[in-house]
Amino acid sequence: MSYMVMGVSGSGKSTVGKLLAQRLGLHFIDADDHHLAPSVEKMSQGIPLTDEDRQAWLQKLNHLLLEAERTNQEVVLACSALKEQYRQVLRQNLTLPLKIIYLHGEERVLRHRMRSRQGHFMKDVLLASQLATLEIPADALRVDITHPPEQIVEQIIQFTTAMHPSSTxxxxxxxxxxxxxxxxxxxxxxxxxxxxxxxxxxxxxxxxxxxxxxxxxxxxxxxxxxxxxxxxxxxxxxxxxxxxxxxxxxxxxxxxxxxxxxxxxxxxxxxxxxxxxxxxxxxxxxxxxxxxxxxxxxxxxxxxxxxxxxxxxxxxxxxxxxxxxxxxxxxxxxxxxxxxxxxxxxxxxxGAGHFVKMVHNGIEYAEMQALAEAYQLLRFHLNFSPAAIAEEFTAWQSSGLNSYLLEITIAILQKQEDGGLLLDKILDAAEQKGTGGWSTTAALDLGASLDPIAAAVMARYLSAQKEQRVQAAALYGILPEQLVGVPLLHAQQLRQAYEAVRLINHAVGFELIRQASRQYLWHLNLSEIARIWTNGCIIRSELMEELTELLQEETPLLQHPRVVERMSGLLLAFKETVAAGLKANAAQPVFSSALNYFLGYTTAQSPANLIQAQRDFFGAHTFRRVDQPLDQSFHVEW
The missing domain is CATH 3.40.50.720 (NAD(P)-binding Rossmann-like Domain)
Structure with missing residues (x-):
């Protein structure tokens, strides 16, 4: 077997290819050494090569591969080979398999590498054209360039060993x-x-x-x-x-x-x-x-x-x-x-890992429901078209609210089928696999508040009662054509309310993790948990990037100075949005529960003393007094 290490400029083809050839004892060919002089001159000036420019170069490389095969040499070729038609030219008339190793890297990493190297004719201005030209082969071994070259070569060698395992x-x-x-x-x-x-x-x-x-x-x-x-x-x-x-x-x-x-x-x-x-x-x-x-x-x-x-x-x-x-x-x-x-x-x-994943899913439930409630207000009460909602949500992305769930919601609002919005053909009955409900049960077990997440779970249960909901809407006269508009509510207020809901949702989720960590003696690192949620997962977002920093402190999120300042600026719009929506018959389980949680959380003197007095009245459950040590309990004959 011979090998071709391919990728755009800056991916490290030459370095990896040379190391691989040394490790396997094979002949090495660097395609950059065989470019024709006019092509080198064009690239030095930042001018992209055309297919015609590359043709003679590819044929020359194919000739070198055929010559190596004729002399029973296996080779490692380092070549950009960006298009499938280029790779077909390189493979022409070969009898030995040519295994492709594709070196993958993000554009920012590639550009940094290209700017850092000296004396190379390939300029970083050409990177965009190379990425646009690139056709990734389906049969390639894909390797991430963030690893050191030696580690990449080791991965490739492990692959070749796997293809020819030892029978002994x-x-x-x-x-x-x-x-x-x-x-x-x-x-x-x-x-x-x-x-x-x-x-x-x-x-x-x-x-x-x-x-x-x-x-x-x-x-x-x-x-x-x-x-x-x-x-x-x-x-x-x-x-x-x-x-x-x-x-x-x-x-x-x-x-x-x-x-x-x-x-x-x-x-x-x-x-x-x-x-x-x-x-x-x-x-x-x-x-x-x-x-x-x-x-x-x-x-x-x-x-x-x-x-x-x-x-x-x-x-x-x-x-x-x-x-x-x-x-x-x-x-x-x-x-x-x-x-x-x-x-x-x-x-x-x-079970700390599965507990944290469970809370992740709970936060996800509330994030999805919050977006659904924002969509409902925009479309059915503010009379935004689906295209206009997608445009509004796109504007939210650039105002610090970008997230994976917001991205997919925009895509859903743009998906057409047979000339109509596909979303309108989907039954409004949400399903679930149980992890959101487990979060709510865990919160009850740990004595933690989880209002927006619990509300999102219950909203899914209620949505599943489609037949009863249709009947009830008719009985109470709350039909789609009779929905109430909210002319005094502006999309900017809704955006601020959504931002507030997200802050509260994440705060209660991380507080649940903190409570579990204390009760089970798990010693969880909340900042590190937020970090691993910044990419790969469903709730990745700009906010999560910020939480990685904020959670380095022991302060609860809703008491962090940065969050206090932000929530103080959002609160009026948050309250006006929930009030206007409820007046317009728009159910807002997550928006309203998040607001109720926040108002309860920021209430220094709650009416819970009356509840405790009631408990003592009918059940002699005792109570503590504000004018006595808190470790003492009292009961009176009411």
């Missing part, structure tokens, strides 16, 4: 994944694309699930995927200590798999649960696996299918020793924050 060791995979649903497949391709050999296993159900792993590997022949339908063979094929990720449905299926697995494993092996398991189940499983002298991690994974493939946010919790055994691979799997640091960190012991 019996070991073919560095990492194992059980369960090849959408997420399991995407995670496997993520790691495999980085040169990690992945063993993949899926159960067999006759007539329903057969040869799932084998077909998956066949669909991706260029990736280091080793398929299994036999559990024993799968386990035996993994490097020791074994590292296995379960991507199966939460609940009983996880327990059944662990019962099947632990007799096949050896002391020190590691099993991870990447599903949305309840954190109390993860607490129990950690103890059970420890009793078998095995490590267990509950790994929260956020990002959906795209995140799993390109880089999710990972929240591993359990024994620190277990995390240390797999940290290198999880960090390769994860997304990167603005500084290039993996969006993965050791969360804490027991």
């Amino acid at each position: 060791t019996g070991t073919t995979a560095s990492f194992g994944i059980i369960g090849l649903g959408v997420m399991g497949k995407s995670l496997a391709l993520n790691l495999a694309g980085k040169g990690i050999t992945v063993g993949v296993y899926n159960r067999t159900v006759p007539g329903v699930e057969e040869k799932v792993a084998e077909r998956f590997a066949e669909e991706h022949p260029q990736q280091p995927l080793v398929p299994f339908s036999d559990m024993d063979r799968f386990v035996q094929a993994l490097e020791k200590p074994r590292r296995i990720l379960l991507m199966v449905k939460a609940g009983k299926p996880v327990d059944l798999l662990l019962e099947q697995l632990h007799p096949l494993l050896e002391e020190g092996d590691l099993v991870m649960d990447g599903g949305n398991s309840h954190y109390l189940d993860t607490n129990r499983r950690t103890i059970e696996m420890h009793n078998h002298r095995l490590h267990f991690l509950g790994v929260g994974i956020s990002g959906g299918e795209e995140g799993a493939l390109k880089g999710p946010s990972l929240m591993p919790g359990g024994e620190r020793e277990g995390y240390q055994k797999v940290a290198d691979l999880l960090e390769k799997l994860a997304a990167r924050d603005q500084r290039g640091v993996p969006c993965c960190t050791y969360i804490g012991p027991q």
